[in-house]
Amino acid sequence: VLEEIGIIFRDDAEALALWKEAGADVKGERVHFPKGLCRSLLKTAPSIYTQHARNPDRSVQIGGNATVFAPVYGPPFVRDLDGNRRYATIEDFQNFVKLAYMAPSIHHSGGTVCEPVDVPVNKRHLDMIYAHIRYSDKPFMGSVTAPERAEDTVAMAKLVFGDDFVENNTVLTSLINANSPMVFDETMLGALKVYSRHNQACIVTPFILAGAMSPVTVAGTLTQVLAEVLAGASFTQLIRPGAPVLFGTFASSISMQSGAPTFGTPEPSLVSYGAAQLARRLGLPFRTGGSLCASKIPDAQAAYESANTLNSTILAGTNFVLHSAGWLEGGLASCYEKFMMDIDQLGMQQKFCEGVDLSENGQAMDAIRQVGPGSHYLGCDHTQANFQTAFYRSNIADNNSYEQWLAEGEKTAPQRANELARRWLESYEAPHLDPAIDEALKEFIAKKKGSMPDAFT
Structure with a gap:
């Protein structure tokens, strides 16, 4: 595809000149890439x-x-x-x-x-x-x-x-x-x-x-997909190797x-x-x-x-x-x-x-020994030490009984999500930002906005 069909780099004379200098065959706005050129350029990408x-x-x-x-x-x-x-x-x-x-x-x-x-x-x-x-x-x-x-x-x-x-x-x-x-x-x-x-x-x-x-x-x-990515990604390395x-x-x-x-x-x-x-093969x-x-x-x-x-x-x-x-x-x-x-x-x-925890705690042999046949794990030491983090706890899903769900208003998942979003926004506290940096950003924005009329297209 890259060699025979090529990729168009539209309305960008600089890009076409860079590709020509790199060894590509440029015909109008269409760039044809010699075999191996793009992969060679991508060797510098992290x-x-x-x-x-x-x-x-x-x-x-x-x-x-x-x-x-x-x-x-x-x-x-x-x-x-x-x-x-x-x-x-x-x-x-x-x-x-x-x-x-x-x-x-x-x-x-x-x-x-x-x-x-x-x-x-x-x-x-x-x-x-x-x-x-x-x-x-x-x-x-x-x-x-x-x-x-x-x-x-x-x-x-x-x-x-x-x-x-x-x-x-x-x-x-x-x-x-x-x-x-x-x-x-x-x-x-x-x-x-x-x-x-x-x-x-x-x-x-x-x-x-x-x-x-x-x-x-x-x-x-x-x-x-591979052809388009190879062309675009390798172009970044023409601009700055290692970017x-x-x-x-x-x-x-x-x-x-x-x-x-x-x-x-x-x-x-x-x-x-x-x-x-393909990405892993390219190292990207x-x-x-x-x-x-x-x-x-x-x-x-x-x-x-x-x-x-x-x-x-x-x-x-x-x-x-x-x-x-x-x-x-x-x-x-x-x-x-x-x-x-x-x-x-x-x-x-x-x-x-995160996968499976195979540590001593993860294997839980002490719990198995403590409980033994025919009992349960609810009260054993290992359960008491791990129950808070052992299983993922959803803050949206309802896992209660039908009767409790009725008593709490028969809420759907979107309704519960709505309530959670409102609570989060009400309790939001902004992370610290250096006041000097904040002021510099505001000045930059004001200067930029003042330099041009509004445009909605």
Whole structure:
């Protein structure tokens, strides 16, 4: 594919010149890659790196055996706590950042947790990055909607971490989508170049709706995914050898009757498994999956589609999981209730991934000896010492008797999730941020906003 068909690098003369200098055959905007060129360039990309958070205890390893959960990314709508579907606001954005900060099973604050349409398009990235910094101390993602917005993100990160630290460490992750099939456009390439030049991470991700943007077969889709990732990921190394880059894939199928995207189906899971193996072969960290569904409300369809997607994501050995919590309606809506339900499931998956404790305490031979045949373990010393942490305890699921459930109001899982979200937001306390840094960020934002008129397109 890379050699015979090629990849288009659209509206980016610099990218075409760099590829030509590297030995590729450039015909117009289409780049044909000699066999082995992309893999040779990727030898400088790290297989494991650390994304630093402003709170060092929140820093995360990307790659290896680590799995990092981050929230939903990109929806223009929210399903709010009053049951309304509406356009998202900056208050919603801040709320989701706060909830992600409070959730132990969310390791990363994510990026565009929803699109705050009440803020001008050309200025909202400033408020979004500030929200991640001010209302959380977990690592976060940068803006990719224009190169200058990526530069603003890096500048704000330098106010938090310092110039030298940012240039020599990774404090930002960015989502760089291929315009499948086999195109990288000027916007994504511009953001990629900014982040790579500053040693910040890029998740190069073909955005695939199989049957429309890739072949209908799993093997055909994997072939195209690999070609697009090889082209985009190796380009980061042309910009700055050693800059962190992830092998990403977002693969869904479509209904061949309506053309609508489908989620939780078998074929995208098989794509994830195959892509994960290819990423490991290339020595790159891997991103895929999440808690994806097509349902319009947090119902049974949302639950089983999300579970299907998340289970395959975990079993694939995914390193970075975007859309881990809050995704609804095929990614068009961020849902408060589903966010809370999803983070509960993430906690279960984290417990599952810890595996089996084979220590002396884990084997529990003393308990077996103490209890012996025909008795029970409820009161034995080992149970008393371990019962609080022995089993995962859901804060959403109802496991009480039918009578108790009736007495407590016959609440559904979404209702319990709604109540929990309200309690968390009411009890939220912001992490400490140095007042001098906070003031510098506010001054930067005010100066940037004052330098341009509002634009909503």
